[in-house]
Amino acid sequence: MTAAGHSIAHWWPAVPVWATAATALVVLFVADLISVKLFGEMEFWFSAIKVVAITTMPVIGVGVLTFGSASSSPASG
Structure with missing residues (x-):
């Protein structure tokens, strides 16, 4: 999750790393809950x-x- 945050921060430095990491975590968690x-x-x-x-x-x-x-x-x- 942190790697995803740092990857996005490379292109959009204004987006905090923790926000991108949390978004990626939520997407994977929701996908796991759905199926x-x-x-x-x-x-x-x-x-x-x-x-x-x-x-x-x-x-x-x-x-x-x-x-x-x-x-x-x-x-x-």
């Missing part, structure tokens, strides 16, 4: 997103190291 199946489904998709991110970032990093990035190429003109 354990819904909560499990949400956890599955959040985990899937995390796995995709963890596997994609190194691939992108190797690509940037191998082929360079667009900003490192000389300016044309």
Whole structure:
């Protein structure tokens, strides 16, 4: 919950971390109260997103190291 608060604070510094953390906690708590199946489904998709991110970032990093990035190429003109 704190990580969610800090992530939102990065883009919207005026929003307190505790407010975002409390909102995320309430959303997950309500989802759990409505249906354990819904909560499990949400956890599955959040985990899937995390796995995709963890596997994609190194691939992108190797690509940037191998082929360079667009900003490192000389300016044309």
